[in-house]
Amino acid sequence: MDGTEPLTIPGNWNFSYRYFAGDTATRFFSELRDNSRIMGTRNPVSGNVMVPARTFSDADYVETTEWVEVSNEGKLEAFSIVGTKFPGLPDPPFVLGYVTLDGADTAILNHVTGVDLSDIEVAAQELLKQPRVKAVFKDQREGRITDFCFEVLHDGAEK
Amino acid sequence: MTDRIAIAGVGQTVYRRRHSDKNSAELVREAATAALEDANIGLDGIDLIVGGVAPDALAGIHNIDLLSISRPGIPYFRINTGGATGSSALLAGMTWIASGRAKAVLVVAAERMGHATTAQSIFNSIFDPIYEKDISMSTISMVALRATMLMQKYGFTSDHWAGLAARNSAVAMLNDTVDNPRFFTKDQVRSSAVLAWPIHLLEACPTSEGACAVVLMSDPNVGDRKAAWIHGTGALSDTYAMGDRFHRPEGSLVNLVTLERSAAKAYSEAGVTDPLNDLDMVEIQAPFASSEVMAYLGLGLCDGNDAVAFTERAIDGTAGIAIQPSGGPQACNPVSATALIRITEAALQIQGKAGRRQLDGIRRTISTGQGGATQFSTAVILGNERP
Numbered sequence: 088m089d090g091t092e093p094l095t096i097p098g099n100w101n102f103s104y105r106y107f108a109g110d111t112a113t114r115f116f117s118e119l120r121d122n123s124r125i126m127g128t129r130n131p132v133s134g135n136v137m138v139p140a141r142t143f144s145d146a147d148y149v150e151t152t153e154w155v156e157v158s159n160e161g162k163l164e165a166f167s168i169v170g171t172k173f174p175g176l177p178d179p180p181f182v183l184g185y186v187t188l189d190g191a192d193t194a195i196l197n198h199v200t201g202v203d204l205s206d207i208e209v210a211a212q213e214l215l216k217q218p219r220v221k222a223v224f225k226d227q228r229e230g231r232i233t234d235f236c237f238e239v240l241h242d243g244a245e246k
Numbered sequence: 247m248t249d250r251i252a253i254a255g256v257g258q259t260v261y262r263r264r265h266s267d268k269n270s271a272e273l274v275r276e277a278a279t280a281a282l283e284d285a286n287i288g289l290d291g292i293d294l295i296v297g298g299v300a301p302d303a304l305a306g307i308h309n310i311d312l313l314s315i316s317r318p319g320i321p322y323f324r325i326n327t328g329g330a331t332g333s334s335a336l337l338a339g340m341t342w343i344a345s346g347r348a349k350a351v352l353v354v355a356a357e358r359m360g361h362a363t364t365a366q367s368i369f370n371s372i373f374d375p376i377y378e379k380d381i382s383m384s385t386i387s388m389v390a391l392r393a394t395m396l397m398q399k400y401g402f403t404s405d406h407w408a409g410l411a412a413r414n415s416a417v418a419m420l421n422d423t424v425d426n427p428r429f430f431t432k433d434q435v436r437s438s439a440v441l442a443w444p445i446h447l448l449e450a451c452p453t454s455e456g457a458c459a460v461v462l463m464s465d466p467n468v469g470d471r472k473a474a475w476i477h478g479t480g481a482l483s484d485t486y487a488m489g490d491r492f493h494r495p496e497g498s499l500v501n502l503v504t505l506e507r508s509a510a511k512a513y514s515e516a517g518v519t520d521p522l523n524d525l526d527m528v529e530i531q532a533p534f535a536s537s538e539v540m541a542y543l544g545l546g547l548c549d550g551n552d553a554v555a556f557t558e559r560a561i562d563g564t565a566g567i568a569i570q571p572s573g574g575p576q577a578c579n580p581v582s583a584t585a586l587i588r589i590t591e592a593a594l595q596i597q598g599k600a601g602r603r604q605l606d607g608i609r610r611t612i613s614t615g616q617g618g619a620t621q622f623s624t625a626v627i628l629g630n631e632r633p
Contacts (some may be wrong), residue, residue: 093266095266109376134333146490147486165395171442171447174367176384180399183381184564185391192491193489193490194490196488197490198382214394215397233380
């Protein structure tokens with residue numbers, strides 16, 4: 088071209104949606120909101136308890152048949168400490184991780200609190216030990232996954 | 247495979263953060279035209295076009311392939327398996343040749359993420375809106391979760407991630423398809439900002455745009471073209487749910503069962519029994535160092551006991567196999583195209599057309615594709631000889 092700056096046409100996607108959660112997730116979230124309980128569903132063929140609750144097991148396409156309450160405590164399987172601000176995501180630093188609650192055969196994702204993030208490297212070394220964690224519920228619950236988060240238990244209980 | 251199929255031509259644009267001087271169709275035309283020229287065939291000789299585009303929201307144009315890839319008078323369909331889109335598109339194109347419906351297929355994968363001003367918040371929208379999206383996942387934290395598991399399970403350290411990133415950045419300096427490649431040392435990686443621990447800024451692949459095209463042909467039509475022959479392929483899907491993959495007997499979240507099984511099928515078709523000896527080169531669809539390490543395991547280049555030592559040899563360039571001679575996706579990762587680029591890079595090496603990054607004696611290669619939260623894997627083995 089003749090040195091003219093390439094033209095940019097502005098654009099913006101700003102659509103709103105309502106996601107239909109389905110009956111199983113509806114019950115899972117109702118239990119969180121109304122009873123502060125974390126519930127799973129059992130696959131009658133494998134016996135596995137899936138948390139969060141699912142209508143069917145993705146691995147074998149088998150419908151789950153039974154609701155099971157699992158413990159509020161479990162093990163932090165994997166984590167990350169987000170250290171940089173990304174547009175549309177919360178202010179850093181924050182921790183997210185997958186936790187296997189006692190009585191569950193799958194892991195559930197949530198935010199993890201109760202660890203000093205003033206030095207991310209130090210915090211990471213602590214979390215690499217896969218500490219025990221406990222679900223802590225908000226006072227004001229609305230039936231969302233953010234109604235609770237995990238808090239690291241420090242009382243000598245690693246693995 | 248019963249029918250022999252070859253890559254008869256490849257074409258690529260340069261990959262850069264923004265191609266602000268080209269609209270999407272112009273970008274695609276550059277790669278497609280180059281591939282057709284390389285294969286010495288016209289569009290009138292093409293029986294099918296397969297388009298590869300991953301999430302539309304990165305481009306901000308719904309079905310961007312309809313305006314940029316499909317051509318009048320030629321059958322067309324689109325493939326989307328996230329980061330594996332490009333290789334999945336190639337495999338889909340092969341089925342038309344294998345079934346006798348096509349003699350020549352043009353596969354085009356295009357990434358237009360330079361349009362997006364907030365790529366990471368768009369990537370957050372790929373997660374399950376019911377149970378996971380509210381936990382502020384991004385593609386980077388998704389990878390970081392697995393990197394921490396590798397550290398727990400095998401004893402990797404942040405030094406390994408930084409070392410691989412630095413090694414790939416050095417190799418990419420020779421890759422003329424990467425515009426303005428970034429060179430950095432291991433220490434620079436480690437002292438760059440923490441994006442999502444253990445991932446630092448310089449380990450993360452940069453925003454990358456561009457298009458890659460491949461012409462596939464059935465055996466009799468290849469003639470005397472210097473082709474790269476497809477010796478074996480495999481592709482497999484896994485569950486979307488990462489949380490379901492922690493405790494299953496066939497392997498945890500860091501054991502890429504889909505890649506392992508895809509590679510096993512490709513090895514069996516190609517007669518590969520010892521990948522380290524039977525293959526000369528590997529191009530892995532790994533946007534992060536930890537993804538590359540998981541693929542070493544999945545491809546059988548090392549086992550769990552040897553994973554750290556093998557990775558250290560890979561960093562030193564003494565692994566006994568050429569790894570990421572292009573610099574890999576850590577140098578540039580145009581998501582929709584990146585898995586097709588891995589195959590294209592292997593084809594270029596086999597044909598002796600890789601320019602400054604050309605290696606000696608590359609006769610058999612494997613290229614991987616990984617998409618979703620490692621939900622989709624592909625493996626493609628190329629060779630210089632008719633199988």
